[in-house]
Amino acid sequence: MKSSQLVTELKKRLGEEQFDWAFDQEKDQVRLEHKILGRGMNISLPEILAKYAQKKDAAIVDVVYTIEQTFKAMEREQADGFKGLAQVYPIIRSASFPKNSKEGSPFVTTEHTAETRIFYALDMGTTYRLIDESMLPKLGVTAEQVREAARFSVKKLRTDVKRDEVAGSIFYFVNHNDGYDASRILNEAFLKEMRQNIEGDMTVSVPHQDVLIIGDIRSEVGYDVLAQLTMHYFTVGTVPITSLSFVYEDGKLEPIFILAKNKVTKEQEKK
Structure with missing residues (x-):
């Protein structure tokens, strides 16, 4: 499938009555503008096409659902306004993720690691919206209050784990x-609890938004397995974050580079 064919398919499924469509061949993306809301989004086509090559029609179904739910959330937001801080959560993104919204307003963020940054989202049920500075007056709060609410919210998330030995x-x-799922890396109490049950090196990985991997690495082979796991999840994730993992010790996260059967931390790399 080519980009132009994908745009045609999206138009067929989403309709042209509700949206204005602008296909930018040079950037290989399409811009949707909701005619009533006056708001829109840019959709990068190569990523969808890559998923289409693997998942076929299911990839298009997924993106159509995401677009529909996002605009429904915008409709609810416009109709009801913001509900306050109860539904604010932290979101982990890669350090290269855009720092400003499409409208140019800076997102509320916090530094995390060299590879990751913390953003903040207003949960809207089936989707969420990243909080930017233009939203703060509507919420009636400061950026620091958003951060504090998110620190509290992440502690309420379930931390059930599935165990596998390799x-x-x-x-x-x-x-x-x-x-x-990746946001749970910010639940310090959860990480400390896991550390007590781990015999080897404790590693923490957030290859994409919908998974957090904690490793009890007991051999060099274990690091090889970890590298394969994180790269696989990073490749297949809808919202990739980082293929690097972190060693967790004394409440700190240290990025590690796994080469062949050796683990190399950033500090070791400098020596």
Whole structure:
């Protein structure tokens, strides 16, 4: 399928009565503008086409659902306004993720690691909206109050894990598909609790938005397995974050680079 064919298919499924469509061949993206709301979104076509090559029609079904739910959330927001801080959650994104909204307003963010940054979202049920500075007056709060509310909210998220053993190392997966799986890396109490049950090196990975992987690495082979796991999840994730993992020790996250059968931390790399 080519980009132009994908645009035609999206138009067929989403309709042209509700939206104005602008296909930018040079950037290989399409812009949708909701005629009533006066708001829109840019859709990058290569990513959808890559998923279409693997998942076929299911990839298009997924993106259509996401677009529909996003605009429905915008409609509810416009009709009802914001409800306050109860539904504010932290969101982990890659350090290269855009720092401004499409309208040019800076997102509310917090530094996390060299590879990741914390954003904040207003949960709207089936979707959420990243909070930018233009939204703060409507919420009636400051950026610091948003951060504090998010720190509280992440502690309320379930932390059930699925356990798997590979080549003598143990891997725990948090995968609730609620949009905040990777955000659980910010639940310090959860990480400390997991550390007490881990015999080897504790690693933490957020390859994409919908999974958190905690490793009990007991051998060099375990690091090889971890590298393969994180790269796989990073490749297939809807919202990739980082293929790098972190060693967790004394409440700190140290990024590691896994080469062949050796693990190399940033500090070791400098020596």
